[in-house]
Amino acid sequence: MARSSENQLDKPSVSSQDRRSFIRKTIFSTFSAVLGAEIIHAASIPEGYIPVALAQQFDPMKGKNPEMIIRSDQPWNVEARPHHLDDAITPFENIFIRNNGLIPEDIDATSWALTIGGESVSKEKTYTLAELKTKFKPYTYQLVLECGGNGRAGFYPPTAGNQWEEGAVYCSEWTGIRLKDLLQDVGIKSDAVYIGYYGTDKHLNGDGSKPVISRGVPISKAMQDETLVAWSLNGKDIPLAHGYPLRLVCGGWPASVSGKWLNKLVVRNKEHDGAKMTGDSYRMPKNPVAPGEEGTVEDMTIIESMPVKSLITYPKTGAMFAKSKKLNVRGHAWAGEFEVSEVQVSIDFGATWKKCILKKPANRLAWQQWSTELAFPEAGYYEVWAKATDSQGISQPMVIPGWNPKGYLNNACHRIAVKVS
Amino acid sequence: MTKQNSDTKQLFKVLTAAIVGLLAIVILLVGAVLFVGFYDGSTSDNASEEAVSTTAPLGTDEVVDGKDVATGFVIDEGFEIVKATCTGCHSSAIVLQNKFTREGWKAKIVWMQETQGLWDLGDNESIILDYLAKHHAPEPPKGRRLPLKDIEWYELEN
The missing domain is CATH 1.20.5 (Single alpha-helices involved in coiled-coils or other helix-helix interfaces)
Known part of the structure; x- marks a missing residue:
């Protein structure tokens, strides 16, 4: 289960501010000695920059499952293995970590405030965290957050970014207030079309002057019951790596729209144009492209609802057992804005399919549990494949879906290997 | 004075x-x-090969199997400059898990300069690009779905 939130808030003995000024006062030859290499073009390195070897103090892996896969530790990007995700409500220890920049370390929740501004608010307004918690009615939902690039490792030609396999997804329980209640209290104009978030993470080079990532959603998504401004994950303070003390949570969409370390929301009269909203970030070609064909930004469209997908979370791949055994297989299925209507499994590479037992979601945008029992006709090597179909009749592909320049939305059916003797 | x-x-x-x-x-x-x-x-003996051990301190210069233990970079011409430049702001794992042509790597450098505060690399740029294009080039096509690999077989209890 999740560790106590105190663990995640261990303060470094020296404040990061002191640490930075200390480092700034030293000289680069020191870094060179420690790093074992000359620092090239030291004169043009930005002020406030901290060499990677000296920068780490907060350890996001503290309390995490040590078997998770670390894709990068600067910035921190870590994914679960499918069998880690067996719980209906993912505990802290198995939640993937995705960062574009540096996790902020000097957070004071007692003075934390959220400002709502932008062209389409009647008047900019600021709320303290305490006010948010007391002034509005809290709600709790289980919400699927999946990285838009989950499954990127499956694409060829390779696309840039973290080479996620299956585990950049989870469904945990968030508590907070409805964004729509908050926006109603602020008062928004009739020309509002989009919202955008800002947080306190910094660029990898230590530059805190411009946002690392500032994405958002159309006002229709912002106004859904399940879109939360949340302070609690699984009944405890949100862990630091996941957005402490406040996070925007929009289930069913790329997790990058759920802004961490939230201190500002803007209500826009046009599509939000913050960092990673523009260019080819989190966009798919409007029309299918051939593998390797880059196209232009004008031909791309922002990803909204994530596609239908499922995971086999039990057994872990590699199980060996006797032919007499009936194998219990189970997992989750989810479909962005939609509900999953059916999950099937195959043990003959998709030639035949068996329908599974499928539970209803705990609430809209939660993942659904499926299970079945399998018998194997002969000894030998098998793969178990799982395929979900959503309420629109759309299923997961068995091969890798259409290539795209940034390697998003690989929802190919999950496979595990088993041996029967 | x-x-x-x-x-x-x-x-x-x-x-x-x-x-x-x-x-x-x-x-x-x-x-x-x-x-x-x-x-x-217990973590990753057989873990997917892209998964990177991030625990070796960057200060060491130990070399195992022709690779720098601290970063996982292959020791070859340009290695020192690549290590010093590319691990300045981010983990070497970001480099190791990506595969691009020389043009692709050049585009990544330009992107970092335009958006992430990377400084002008001067004469080092071509050395870095040569190194990356040689050691972190795209691998042959995989097809639409590879066989499952690196399976850790175990006896399923109960």
């Missing part, structure tokens, strides 16, 4: 740097000893 005064300041600077440097090395060594002492080896 007199020359003597300036010399004294210079000496003071060098001494301060040396002491700080030594301290940092001691801290890294203690970290390494603790790491070896407490690491239970």
Whole structure:
């Protein structure tokens, strides 16, 4: 289960501010000695920059499952293995970590405030965290957050970014207030079309002057019951790596729209144009492209609802057992804005399919549990494949879906290997 | 400022740097000893090959199988410059898990310069690009779905 939130808030003995000024006062030859290499073009390195070897103090892996896969530790990007995700409500220890920049370390929740501004608010307004918690009615939902690039490792030609396999997804329980209640209290104009978030993470080079990532959603998504401004994950303070003390949570969409370390929301009269909203970030070609064909930004469209997908979370791949055994297989299925209507499994590479037992979601945008029992006709090597179909009749592909320049939305059916003797 | 005064300041600077440097090395060594002492080896023997051990302190220059242990980079021409430049702001794992042509890597450098504060690499750029294009090039096509690989077989209990 999740560790106590105190663990995640261990303060470094020296404040990061002191640490930075200390480092700034030293000289680069020191870094060179420690790093074992000359620092090239030291004169043009930005002020406030901290060499990677000296920068780490907060350890996001503290309390995490040590078997998770670390894709990068600067910035921190870590994914679960499918069998880690067996719980209906993912505990802290198995939640993937995705960062574009540096996790902020000097957070004071007692003075934390959220400002709502932008062209389409009647008047900019600021709320303290305490006010948010007391002034509005809290709600709790289980919400699927999946990285838009989950499954990127499956694409060829390779696309840039973290080479996620299956585990950049989870469904945990968030508590907070409805964004729509908050926006109603602020008062928004009739020309509002989009919202955008800002947080306190910094660029990898230590530059805190411009946002690392500032994405958002159309006002229709912002106004859904399940879109939360949340302070609690699984009944405890949100862990630091996941957005402490406040996070925007929009289930069913790329997790990058759920802004961490939230201190500002803007209500826009046009599509939000913050960092990673523009260019080819989190966009798919409007029309299918051939593998390797880059196209232009004008031909791309922002990803909204994530596609239908499922995971086999039990057994872990590699199980060996006797032919007499009936194998219990189970997992989750989810479909962005939609509900999953059916999950099937195959043990003959998709030639035949068996329908599974499928539970209803705990609430809209939660993942659904499926299970079945399998018998194997002969000894030998098998793969178990799982395929979900959503309420629109759309299923997961068995091969890798259409290539795209940034390697998003690989929802190919999950496979595990088993041996029967 | 007199020359003597300036010399004294210079000496003071060098001494301060040396002491700080030594301290940092001691801290890294203690970290390494603790790491070896407490690491239970359970994480990733057979884990997917892109998964990177991030635990080796960057200060070491140990080489195993022709690779720099601290970064996972292959020791070859340009290695020192690649290590010093590419791990300045981000983990070497970002490089190791990506595969691009020389043009693709050039585009990544331009992107980092335009959006992430990467400085002008001067003459080092072509050395870095040569290195990356050689050691981190796209691999042959996989087709639409590879066979499952790196399976850790185990007896399923109950």
